[in-house]
Amino acid sequence: xxxxxxxxxxxxxxxxxxxxxPLEAWxxxxxxxxxxxxxxxxxxxxxxxxxxxTGAMLDAYLSASAPFREVMQKSMAxxxxxxxLPTRADFESLAERMTHLEMRLDDMDAKLxxxxxxxxxxxxxKKLK
Amino acid sequence: xxPEVIAQAEERLRRLTQVLTTRAAIAQTPKQVIWxxxxxxxxxxxPVVSAEQRHRLPLLLVFALMNRPDIxxxxxxxxxxxxxxxxxxxxxxxxxxxPGLEDRHLKFDDYTLEYMPRAIRKLKAVSGCEEFGVxxxxxxxxxxxxxxxxxxxxxxRNLILLTAPLDFSNKDAxxxxxxxxxxxxxxxxxxxxxxxxxxxxxxxxxxxxRPVENYIGNYIRLWDNLDDPRxxxxxxxxxxxxxxxxxxxxxTFRQLxxxxxxxxxxMQGSWMLRGERVDVRRIRANLMTVIAEGDHITPCCQSxxxxxxAGTRDKELYRIPGGHxxxxxxxxxxxxxxxxxxxxxxxxxx
Numbered sequence: 001x002x003x004x005x006x007x008x009x010x011x012x013x014x015x016x017x018x019x020x021x022p023l024e025a026w027x028x029x030x031x032x033x034x035x036x037x038x039x040x041x042x043x044x045x046x047x048x049x050x051x052x053x054t055g056a057m058l059d060a061y062l063s064a065s066a067p068f069r070e071v072m073q074k075s076m077a078x079x080x081x082x083x084x085l086p087t088r089a090d091f092e093s094l095a096e097r098m099t100h101l102e103m104r105l106d107d108m109d110a111k112l113x114x115x116x117x118x119x120x121x122x123x124x125x126k127k128l129k
Numbered sequence: 130x131x132p133e134v135i136a137q138a139e140e141r142l143r144r145l146t147q148v149l150t151t152r153a154a155i156a157q158t159p160k161q162v163i164w165x166x167x168x169x170x171x172x173x174x175x176p177v178v179s180a181e182q183r184h185r186l187p188l189l190l191v192f193a194l195m196n197r198p199d200i201x202x203x204x205x206x207x208x209x210x211x212x213x214x215x216x217x218x219x220x221x222x223x224x225x226x227x228p229g230l231e232d233r234h235l236k237f238d239d240y241t242l243e244y245m246p247r248a249i250r251k252l253k254a255v256s257g258c259e260e261f262g263v264x265x266x267x268x269x270x271x272x273x274x275x276x277x278x279x280x281x282x283x284x285x286r287n288l289i290l291l292t293a294p295l296d297f298s299n300k301d302a303x304x305x306x307x308x309x310x311x312x313x314x315x316x317x318x319x320x321x322x323x324x325x326x327x328x329x330x331x332x333x334x335x336x337x338x339r340p341v342e343n344y345i346g347n348y349i350r351l352w353d354n355l356d357d358p359r360x361x362x363x364x365x366x367x368x369x370x371x372x373x374x375x376x377x378x379x380x381t382f383r384q385l386x387x388x389x390x391x392x393x394x395x396m397q398g399s400w401m402l403r404g405e406r407v408d409v410r411r412i413r414a415n416l417m418t419v420i421a422e423g424d425h426i427t428p429c430c431q432s433x434x435x436x437x438x439a440g441t442r443d444k445e446l447y448r449i450p451g452g453h454x455x456x457x458x459x460x461x462x463x464x465x466x467x468x469x470x471x472x473x474x475x476x477x478x479x
Contacts, residue, residue: 027353034349038341042425045337046304055313062318069322088230095231099167106166106247113254 168226193268233379262287328374
């Protein structure tokens, strides 16, 4: 008990005699202000006004860029066609066909797995009969 | 200024640059590809426990579509996959891969009723076991819940749902539901412009939920701890994963927004996948739902109602403090979440 008391008595003065660290104080202030900012902004992004504003911005960007994108896509497809090169649509249809082929291979692989699996004894005896 | 102060500052700057400009080595648990279809891959982790000591039922991990599944195997010593492999599970991971523009027509229908059944067929062939367990996380939980409801007789015995966004009825509590309100959010315009939902927009959406923490606080935490290699290593690995998002197939994104966020069709029992109604009352697998109490991406209310609706008798709702990702990849995950999953699954995997 005595030891405990003396220990705590010793620790207090050492803490109070610790020199003032301006960096630590600044860090505490920074963290406290960030916490306030975090709470405020998290609440702000949850409002209808934020949803409406971001929705409007996105809509404006997409609407404004749509005609350019369409012109770009059309002219690119025409240019590739005239050069005798495959277009995006060609690659897409090829990829689709590849996936279908993969599925058929997968089904065959599954059948091979089934054949390779040891047959249960019951079915074997049935066959022998 | 003392030379050692300059040297220390130089070292801190070097470390900061290295962490911010390089990718950490993540997902390092040894694995083999055993099946592929289009961009999807099924991995089997190399077992470290002898076949006699392993749990009989294999475990399939299914993660979200717009992030890489590496979070399940973040780094050695801090990896859920590594933990489960060492606990004697035969662990498989379904990696959806990165959809290209040619995949923009892929829907939940395809993932749930084409990709998953095929991957599971291979899992059964390789493991030699007709029954299995599935762990679905985030969007992966939507996929696995749908699969469990549509194919209840396919051998699925144990279903673990992690931070599962299934119920979209409480729109006031779900920030994403507010943002994707049909009055302000035109999904068709986005898909007409990009085909798929771009990864940059997904990343922005996730970060904007907590802007100060994600854009400022996170980097301040790194700066404050630059002298602590353990913190730096953990930060680096998480940053590598967080900044490596992938686009979401356009048709899947449309379903996620229109069918789920805007109309809550899954929980209302009116969601149709390839002409089949997804009725969660048909789920018969043993069910554990893990809810992160501090989850701002999938608030608790989104994962709770599945417990009343699922048809299974063996159900557990496990609540744990933590966030959407922290619950499985945070510092407390190896002490709380992982052992709890192991204890629950171990009893049911014999």
